[in-house]
Amino acid sequence: DPKIIQKPKYLVAVTGSEKILICEQYLGHNAMYWYRQSAKKPLEFMFSYSYQKLMDNQTASSRFQPQSSKKNHLDLQITALKPDDSATYFCASSQDGTGNNQAPLFGEGTRLSVL
Amino acid sequence: AQKVTQTQTSISVMEKTTVTMDCVYETQDSSYFLFWYKQTASGEIVFLIRQDSYKKENATVGHYSLNFQKPKSSIGLIITATQIEDSAVYFCAMRDMGYKLTFGTGTSLLVDP
DSSP states (O other): SSSSSEOOOOEETTTHHHHHHEEEHHHHHHHSEEEEETTTTTEEEEEEEEETEEEEESSOTTTEEEEESSSTTTTTEEOOOOGGGOEEEEEEEOOSSSSSOOOOOOOOOEEEEOO | OOEEOOOEEEEEEEESSOEEOOOOOSSSSSSOOEEEEETTTTTOOOEEEETTTTSOOOEEEEEEEEEEEGTTTTEEEOOOOOOGOOOOEEEEEEEEESSOOOOOOOOOEEEEE
């Protein structure tokens, strides 16, 4: 059974709309992350959370907003969607985020297509 | 700023042979962690092996091992006795003492029977 669950697996949206990508992990990890993978770029770090606090934000646009309602949840809200936002979004988690050699483990991803 | 470079776009090998994938990195930090992941055809990203910068011994896990050359900022992945199911895209990644994992562009490996 997957320990990091991402929903939905596929998502089609129209330009200008808003979507929420869901992520929950059952590994007991304290740090969670979002990464994006598009055809044009390698896996790209977006956000990191530790104990439900935002620790690092490398996303230039405020249209991307992470939301952590519980320690093992880190959802990603994307507003005013653009075709360039089309990508696969991966959630990941690790025991802790900093000064720690634990490898982040990844969910199966949500493939977002914006028309 | 961190940077990870994988120059090999794709490699094709025969089954049961050994393959080496290259990766070089740039960082200003004296302490950092290096990782290799593979991404299967289904899109799943799987952690394979890790090297801590302060360790001189090369890491080994199963049929994966690393060739860590710190003076050259290089961390090569070696896969011995390759199998068909090793066909995937392999990513090198680095993290310093912060949270961000920086990935290379990946090397696509095809193992032929």
